[in-house]
Amino acid sequence: MVISRSRRSTVTANYAKLFALSLFLPLSAILAADRPASAYEPPLLLARQDRGPQALNLAGVYMVRDLDPNLTGSGVTIAVISRSTTYVQGQPQNDYRPALNHNCFANTKFNFYDYGLFPPGDSTHCTAVCSILFGQDPDADYQDLGQFSYEGAAPQAKADIYEFWYFLTNNVFAGSPPDARIITAGLGTPFEDWWTRGIEALAERFGITVVAGIGNGCSACDPVLYPGAGANAIGVGVISSLKNKDTSTTLSRFSRPCPLHSSQGPTADDRCKPDIVAPGNCLVAGHNEPNAYQPAGDWSSFATPVVAGAAALLVQKANETPSLSPALSPQGGNCVIKAVLLNSAAKLPFWHKGLLSKDDDHTVPLDYIQGAGSLDAAAAYKQLTAGQYPPGDCPAVGWDLNNLNLSKTPANTYKIKPAELHGKIIAVTACWNKHYNTVYPFNPLPEKDVDLRLELWAVDANNPDKVLLDYSDSIADNIEHLWCKTDPNYTEYEIVVSYAAPDDAGQPDQTPPYSIAWNVTDEPDKDNPLWYDLNDDDVVNDADIGIMMDNIIAAIENPKSYLLGDINCDGSIDTNDLQLLLDHTNAPPDQSNTFAETL
Ligand SMILES: [Ca+2]
Numbered sequence: 001m002v003i004s005r006s007r008r009s010t011v012t013a014n015y016a017k018l019f020a021l022s023l024f025l026p027l028s029a030i031l032a033a034d035r036p037a038s039a040y041e042p043p044l045l046l047a048r049q050d051r052g053p054q055a056l057n058l059a060g061v062y063m064v065r066d067l068d069p070n071l072t073g074s075g076v077t078i079a080v081i082s083r084s085t086t087y088v089q090g091q092p093q094n095d096y097r098p099a100l101n102h103n104c105f106a107n108t109k110f111n112f113y114d115y116g117l118f119p120p121g122d123s124t125h126c127t128a129v130c131s132i133l134f135g136q137d138p139d140a141d142y143q144d145l146g147q148f149s150y151e152g153a154a155p156q157a158k159a160d161i162y163e164f165w166y167f168l169t170n171n172v173f174a175g176s177p178p179d180a181r182i183i184t185a186g187l188g189t190p191f192e193d194w195w196t197r198g199i200e201a202l203a204e205r206f207g208i209t210v211v212a213g214i215g216n217g218c219s220a221c222d223p224v225l226y227p228g229a230g231a232n233a234i235g236v237g238v239i240s241s242l243k244n245k246d247t248s249t250t251l252s253r254f255s256r257p258c259p260l261h262s263s264q265g266p267t268a269d270d271r272c273k274p275d276i277v278a279p280g281n282c283l284v285a286g287h288n289e290p291n292a293y294q295p296a297g298d299w300s301s302f303a304t305p306v307v308a309g310a311a312a313l314l315v316q317k318a319n320e321t322p323s324l325s326p327a328l329s330p331q332g333g334n335c336v337i338k339a340v341l342l343n344s345a346a347k348l349p350f351w352h353k354g355l356l357s358k359d360d361d362h363t364v365p366l367d368y369i370q371g372a373g374s375l376d377a378a379a380a381y382k383q384l385t386a387g388q389y390p391p392g393d394c395p396a397v398g399w400d401l402n403n404l405n406l407s408k409t410p411a412n413t414y415k416i417k418p419a420e421l422h423g424k425i426i427a428v429t430a431c432w433n434k435h436y437n438t439v440y441p442f443n444p445l446p447e448k449d450v451d452l453r454l455e456l457w458a459v460d461a462n463n464p465d466k467v468l469l470d471y472s473d474s475i476a477d478n479i480e481h482l483w484c485k486t487d488p489n490y491t492e493y494e495i496v497v498s499y500a501a502p503d504d505a506g507q508p509d510q511t512p513p514y515s516i517a518w519n520v521t522d523e524p525d526k527d528n529p530l531w532y533d534l535n536d537d538d539v540v541n542d543a544d545i546g547i548m549m550d551n552i553i554a555a556i557e558n559p560k561s562y563l564l565g566d567i568n569c570d571g572s573i574d575t576n577d578l579q580l581l582l583d584h585t586n587a588p589p590d591q592s593n594t595f596a597e598t599l
């Protein structure tokens with residue numbers, strides 16, 4: 001292999017860094033052939049080319065529909081909040097609607113809510129969002145992909161499209177909920193405002209699931225955006241496409257969310273955000289031609305309808321299954337949907353709680369970039385349909401919607417016996433709503449809020465002493481999350497949700513409804529190339545080694561920065577991780593040929 005001048009200088013620079021770090025690793029390892037990251041594709045990444053957008057396939061939405069073909073969004077209303085594209089002297093010009101002449105909307109049941117002061121116009125943004133949610137076109141065609149069936153996440157859902165300012169004045173200000181179980185918005189503001197709190201209040205008062213984009217990261221100069229950053233909403237971040245010149249690859253293969261493209265938490269008041277991430281680069285309906293499709297790009301606005309569409313399928317299932325009806329309850333139904341989506345989310349490589357170090361793992365429930373992880377709609381479907389169980393003996397997968405009472409039941413215990421213990425993780429998520437005043441300016445009511453705590457105990461039937469394996473107790477979040485390895489010495493586990501400070505006179509006698517979801521899942525797959533392909537270019541080579549070494553230094557200089565590279569998940573980035581990366585850069589000789597083609 002001929003090494004170009006630029007590549008040779010990269011390699012030289014990497015050697016210099018190695019020397020600076022006084023590393024003891026054998027330098028010969030770095031001379032190993034590059035390894036194509038594409039050599040491995042986990043099952044979820046395998047594309048079904050006959051339907052799209054592929055982002056919905058990756059997020060498990062099509063798998064849900066395969067598991068339960070009845071789930072199309074039928075009977076579910078989704079309220080889409082859409083901003084007018086044009087403003088004149090601060091006045092929205094009513095161009096907020098999807099392009100109704102597009103083929104994929106031929107059968108969509110749209111209703112529109114606006115002031116009607118100007119003739120309605122189309123919005124490119126709303127056209128894209130609505131195609132991800134409601135689109136249906138069996139004869140879709142796109143240049144690199146050929147013919148395929150375009151299927152939005154919930155094509156038979158009722159689509160209620162609200163002009164943003166109309167929604168704010170008619171619904172939020174008036175405290176009047178839309179006739180919908182789901183509100184979704186691909187917009188936001190960096191600061192909490194009366195209307196973002198008003199949306200929080202709607203979620204709390206009526207149990208409506210609010211799904212909103214978290215913002216587009218440093219490159220768009222965005223901090224986390226409200227209402228997605230609000231305590232009662234589900235804030236959605238975006239997973240980046242793999243870097244590749246081939247559009248069909250960027251539309252079907254994704255890596256991780258990165259701070260450049262997906263805004264990172266925590267919020268100003270130290271809460272974890274986002275809550276969940278999803279791919280956003282969907283093929284979406286074009287604005288001008290009835291049969292045109294185009295890639296949406298890696299924006300959280302388009303990851304948001306992927307999550308909202310998955311939530312719509314869960315709501316439909318709950319609509320049609322009486323035993324799942326608590327998921328629709330005005331008193332905390334949104335918490336059930338949130339707990340189910342977050343607890344079933346797939347951890348992407350390098351997921352960790354809060355900062356890289358483990359010091360904060362008990363007090364920070366989620367990852368500041370990934371939230372609870374990547375949407376896995378099929379796992380969420382299984383989590384929801386596993387059913388509700390009251391405290392006591394429970395199956396290994398389930399959920400509950402319940403209350404605590406300071407004097408009668410200050411704690412609830414859910415006992416599980418996983419069938420398998422080796423290489424397993426017990427995942428538990430609890431969430432509840434924060435309180436807001438019901439009238440403008442919808443101020444928070446912290447005196448009514450509760451602080452809960454989540455614990456996981458290992459139990460030995462022959463020994464009265466239980467072992468506390470893990471706990472999650474944030475003082476700021478209204479969510480707690482556990483992601484804990486099973487201990488093969490124990491077959492029984494107790495999940496305890498309790499008041500964090502039962503002796504605190506400020507805690508309410510009765511908690512608001514909390515939802516808890518638990519399941520037993522597999523440990524992260526260390527063969528996933530995304531552990532080693534640090535720059536998302538689909539190849540593991542010395543560019544990744546360079547990033548690893550930069551990050552080793554940066555982690556020392558700024559422990560609070562969000563950095564990739566803790567491959568062995570011990571809470572630090574160091575030479576042990578570098579060795580693991582070098583091990584995976586060392587490919588068999590026949591794969592070095594594939595490398596040339598991959599580039
Ligand atoms: Ca941490």
Ligand SMILES: [Ca+2]
Nearest residue numbers: 451452473474
């Ligand atoms: Ca807590």
Ligand SMILES: [Ca+2]
Nearest residue numbers: 533535537539
């Ligand atoms: Ca790479």
Ligand SMILES: [Ca+2]
Nearest residue numbers: 566568570572
């Ligand atoms: Ca490490």
